Amino acid sequence: MKRDRPDKGLDKSRRDFCKTILLGTVSLAVPGSILAATEKKGLSDWYGTKYKPAEHLYAMGIKVDRCIGCGRCVDACKRENNVPDYPFYFRTWIERYIETEDGQTIVDSPNGGKDGFKAPASDKKVFKTFFVPKICNQCEKPPCVQVCPVGATYRTEDGVVLVDSQYCIGCRYCIQACPYGMRYIHPTKRVADKCTFCYHRTVKGLLPACVEVCPTQARIFGDLKSKASPVNQFMRFNKIFVLKPGLNTEPKVYYADIDLEVR
Amino acid sequence: MNHEIARLYETLKLVVGFIYPNEIELGWNLLIVVYPYITGLVAGAFILASLVKVFKVKEVQPTYRLALLTALSFLIVAPLPLVVHLTHPERGFEMFLTPSPSSAMAMFGFVYVWYLMAVLLLEIWFDYRKDFIVWAEQEKGYKRFVYKLLSLFTRDTSPGALSFDKKAVYAITVVGIPSAFLLHGYVGFIFGSVKANPWWSSVLMPIVFLFSAIVSGIALVLLIYMVAVLVRGEEPDMACIDKLASFLFYMMIVDFSLEFLDFVHRIYQSEESIHILGQLISERLFVSLIVIQLILGMILPLVAIALIKMFKWPAEIRRLSYFIVGLLVQFGIFSTRWNVVIGGQLFSKSFRGLTAYKMAVGGVEGLLVSLGFLILPFIILYVLIRWLPPWEKERAPSVPSR
Numbered sequence: 291m292k293r294d295r296p297d298k299g300l301d302k303s304r305r306d307f308c309k310t311i312l313l314g315t316v317s318l319a320v321p322g323s324i325l326a327a328t329e330k331k332g333l334s335d336w337y338g339t340k341y342k343p344a345e346h347l348y349a350m351g352i353k354v355d356r357c358i359g360c361g362r363c364v365d366a367c368k369r370e371n372n373v374p375d376y377p378f379y380f381r382t383w384i385e386r387y388i389e390t391e392d393g394q395t396i397v398d399s400p401n402g403g404k405d406g407f408k409a410p411a412s413d414k415k416v417f418k419t420f421f422v423p424k425i426c427n428q429c430e431k432p433p434c435v436q437v438c439p440v441g442a443t444y445r446t447e448d449g450v451v452l453v454d455s456q457y458c459i460g461c462r463y464c465i466q467a468c469p470y471g472m473r474y475i476h477p478t479k480r481v482a483d484k485c486t487f488c489y490h491r492t493v494k495g496l497l498p499a500c501v502e503v504c505p506t507q508a509r510i511f512g513d514l515k516s517k518a519s520p521v522n523q524f525m526r527f528n529k530i531f532v533l534k535p536g537l538n539t540e541p542k543v544y545y546a547d548i549d550l551e552v553r
Numbered sequence: 554m555n556h557e558i559a560r561l562y563e564t565l566k567l568v569v570g571f572i573y574p575n576e577i578e579l580g581w582n583l584l585i586v587v588y589p590y591i592t593g594l595v596a597g598a599f600i601l602a603s604l605v606k607v608f609k610v611k612e613v614q615p616t617y618r619l620a621l622l623t624a625l626s627f628l629i630v631a632p633l634p635l636v637v638h639l640t641h642p643e644r645g646f647e648m649f650l651t652p653s654p655s656s657a658m659a660m661f662g663f664v665y666v667w668y669l670m671a672v673l674l675l676e677i678w679f680d681y682r683k684d685f686i687v688w689a690e691q692e693k694g695y696k697r698f699v700y701k702l703l704s705l706f707t708r709d710t711s712p713g714a715l716s717f718d719k720k721a722v723y724a725i726t727v728v729g730i731p732s733a734f735l736l737h738g739y740v741g742f743i744f745g746s747v748k749a750n751p752w753w754s755s756v757l758m759p760i761v762f763l764f765s766a767i768v769s770g771i772a773l774v775l776l777i778y779m780v781a782v783l784v785r786g787e788e789p790d791m792a793c794i795d796k797l798a799s800f801l802f803y804m805m806i807v808d809f810s811l812e813f814l815d816f817v818h819r820i821y822q823s824e825e826s827i828h829i830l831g832q833l834i835s836e837r838l839f840v841s842l843i844v845i846q847l848i849l850g851m852i853l854p855l856v857a858i859a860l861i862k863m864f865k866w867p868a869e870i871r872r873l874s875y876f877i878v879g880l881l882v883q884f885g886i887f888s889t890r891w892n893v894v895i896g897g898q899l900f901s902k903s904f905r906g907l908t909a910y911k912m913a914v915g916g917v918e919g920l921l922v923s924l925g926f927l928i929l930p931f932i933i934l935y936v937l938i939r940w941l942p943p944w945e946k947e948r949a950p951s952v953p954s955r
Contacts, residue, residue, distance in 0.1 A: 376561070378574060379574075379575065383574050398571060439648050439653055440647040440651055440659070441651060458641065458644075459639050459644040461639055463656070463743075467749055469748070471902050475580070537748055553902075
């Protein structure tokens with residue numbers, strides 16, 4: 291006896307089944323993607339109508355020889371950005387290097403250098419000594435952005451790495467990925483926090499707080515896309531270096547007169 | 554001043570040399586040690602189960618279902634330490650909704666779901682399907698309903714259907730082996746791909762993770778099997794136990810060689826970080842790395858199994874030795890995870906100093922919660938064993954007539 295072959299009907303329903311599964315999966319992802327897209331749009335509220343982020347690229351120059359280790363930059367940063375005033379949370383800090391005559395290098399940064407530095411306790415003869423301000427390098431290829439599982443940390447068009455505190459899940463992968471130790475978990479917000487080049491100020495044409503208060507102009511800030519900007523002048527008239535160049539992060543914080551002991 | 558800040562002030566006193574100021578607080582703590590340890594056990598137990606199905610190692614058949622259930626119990630717990638560790642666990646689901654394609658971590662959810670749904674649950678279901686049907690026939694009341702539900706209300710026990718089950722189990726295991734490799738190799742990749750950290754950044758990391766996972770999984774199933782036999786008052790299957798110990802031995806040799814290669818490679822290349830890593834081992838990880846991981850967790854078990862293989866010791870002594878070996882291996886592998894996760898954060902990325910880890914006892918990130926996550930899988934396993942007896946005797950012998 292010839293059996294009924296309901297193949298055609300079966301095929302159709304199977305196709306429908308696959309379609310439903312596919313649609314279901316996609317529809318799960320869509321609301322989230324839309325949410326994420328609107329989240330990024332929020333930035334334009336900051337910019338206003340005149341500011342075009344794509345026309346800028348911010349960078350910082352640091353003249354190591356000019357830093358006197360007064361710590362005003364660290365203090366200004368903490369006040370401007372509500373960084374908790376404990377010695378474990380810094381968006382910027384100062385390191386003191388003491389190279390002794392017997393070839394040792396002693397580095398310290400008590401309270402991030404915020405309260406200045408006391409005379410060294412060691413009675414070893416000093417060969418040379420200098421201060422090095424540290425700040426997020428706003429890398430062009432930021433490892434922190436690469437590893438963030440939800441895209442809560444991102445690089446703006448004008449070259450600043452930011453954290454969306456409404457979106458960060460607090461997995462701390464970015465903290466592990468940053469070669470410069472620039473990130474920490476904000477103890478009250480419970481999200482990753484870091485230097486923003488005082489983004490709320492810079493998009494209005496103001497200087498970052500640390501640059502503003504530096505009494506010796508050891509920190510120079512500017513727009514790489516503007517030829518007249520101080521940072522371009524700095525780049526032109528100094529031999530410059532970046533930290534940990536071997537990691538290919540392409541920092542946007544450039545150092546002049548730096549010593550090879552600095553990492 | 555809260556607990557956390559007070560603890561950081563305490564830690565500050567233990568810092569040696571110079572560290573970047575933000576490095577005092579360890580981002581990843583004990584919970585993140587527990588996570589790769591548990592996923593490793595899952596992958597290892599599954600690989601052991603696949604020995605029976607794919608590689609036809611008949612001797613270890615008695616542990617086949619036990620290994621699957623062990624893998625499942627640990628897999629259920631695996632994501633918990635991760636989620637609990639997030640500072641915003643309520644946002645954790647964003648990893649599924651808006652995963653960042655460039656992030657290694659973003660794939661965790663998908664790898665996990667794939668492994669749970671497409672591999673483990675499916676394999677267990679196909680393997681137990683006939684038994685579910687038979688047990689449903691035998692039981693009464695709510696138990697009958699539970700078994701019917703577990704069988705998804707299938708009732709077909711015809712030879713054709715059963716042979717399909719068998720083929721399905723085989724196919725799933727074949728897919729499952731690379732999936733188990735993926736699950737744990739991937740965990741290794743999360744660490745191995747961090748170029749900022751020379752202790753982690755190694756192409757060998759996923760492979761070392763994988764083999765240490767297999768080692769820990771085999772040792773765990775060996776332990777559970779021996780305890781189960783003891784509790785049930787049965788005669789242990791020595792052929793099975795000896796075979797498990799042999800596989801444990803071979804896998805430990807591979808694992809040891811890989812770790813040794815990594816060690817020699819680092820010393821020979823002697824990169825910028827070599828001094829601080831040496832200091833890390835001698836000042837911070839000596840007990841956990843040299844004593845527990847290397848001597849107690851690796852060399853001693855290897856020597857013990859080698860001796861057992863060389864001299865034909867009586868079964869009693871062999872069993873006792875295997876039991877101690879199994880325990881030592883567990884401590885060793887847990888130490889391995891500790892040395893990777895905690896060790897990798899104890900030295901400064903300035904390569905100039907060391908920080909310390911002061912473990913909390915209470916609190917979400919404390920010792921008690923982590924212990925809970927290590928005990929929970931055994932409770933789940935107990936429940937699973939009660940409902941899905943993995944013993945070969947319990948396999949439904951014949952198909953009920955209907």
